Amino acid sequence: MMHLQLARKTWPGADSAVLADIELHVAAGEFVCLVGPSGCGKSTLLALIAGLDAEFSGTLRASADLGLLFQTPRLMPWLTVRENLALVLPQGRCDAHALELLAAMGLDAATLDRYPGQLSGGQQRRVALARAFAARPRLLLLDEPFVSLDAPVAQRLRELLLAQWQAERPGVLFVTHDLDEALTLADRIVFLGGAPAQVVLEWRCGVLRPRSPAAVAGQRAVLLGAHPDLLAGRRGCGPAQESADG
Template sequence: MLNVVAPQSWRKASASAATLAPVSVRAERLTRHFGGRPVLDGLDLSIHAGEFVALLGASGSGKTTLLRILAGLDAPDHGEAWTPRARTVVFQEPRLIPSRTVWRNVVLGLDGAAARRDRAVAALAEVGLSHRADAWPATLSGGEAQRAALARALVREPRLLLLDEPFAALDALTRIKMQRLIASLCEAHGPATLIVTHDVDEALLLADRVLLLRDGAIAVDRRIDLPRPRRTGGAAFDALRTDLLAELGVAAGV
């Protein structure tokens, strides 16, 4: 069962988290089976307001299943999850409607003042795309289309932002630019953020915490205390990278 509760009413997760913001996402004993196999098996999770969390794991480990449950797109077989009502998802594919201009895609599904063009253009300006407000999706590059998808998420002022491998289909240079953009936008807007990724470097560049999903549960929960802004390389970064790759079964030096 998915319960949606205003996060302000929750107590902090534990005494050790007393200096952190209130819990924005909480999941207890989540279990989800596919074909008789438990993909999630009694999983517990908490994410604080404003916290950026990266979720790693092997293919088929249940990362996207967990994200879909938190997004309200799937339901667990057992357990409960609490999330803010204001939550949005950015997928790997931008999922723009070809027959609508970019700005109309940004406010798709919104009503009244929230659906005005000026609101859309303001959101597009934040992602560096206001000059393409009246363009058609087919004319956008891959990076521009993903920026439009991000603007569509931000215009809803989410308290929970869910990112499902949003940069996986982009070229290396565009991916770096998008990583830096999402870092600055999340710092400015302050949502709780969960990104599903296969890229350890990406997780270390973006996240306050890195989680590793294995055997249906959170096997590793690592706080990342690297100073920001971050760059790859350096002794501390490389040590964390080596540790996480080892947890994923990748030998040192790969």
């Protein structure tokens, strides 16, 4: 599905690398969260995997059938919802699957002929989420897509994301700096830290979905009890490893 062997990523003119010695994979149907401090290079790593940045040392094998969801919805403001969905479809028009996705996101048929500026922020995110799934991607890349939303809206969108992922089972790589979000969503969490950023820990979440707030809090306590400096992105976490049950 996706395998990255990154030796080094350096910005032009910089003396030191931003990312180094990273091996990362996502299996078919697996939901992986990438967590690390702000500015550590998570979005940079996602851009490499998406093929938006080819300037790095290493090798990448990834499905050509990609879906992308960014921190902002990135809907074309001069196009209607119907036309925004059609952008990612081979036929250039909304098919039955795309319309079903929109309905699954809780948006009615009247939404199709509205422009993004006529929608709330939460509705725009739902349209963007539907568009990400519309082309049936084998690999879905998400860069902190719910970061600026109110907590109830963000939680509802996480539920919609999980429901659609469980229905279609693409491989998912979801970037976040929110540990609770990762513990709610992921099969496996990959933590970045250090300078240059590297994988400091891998944690497998063994709690069945849906995960209650109490279950997430329990996982968080176990994880940070074993690795108290983890959220600081320090290299004191030891080598990358997995926990069988989180």
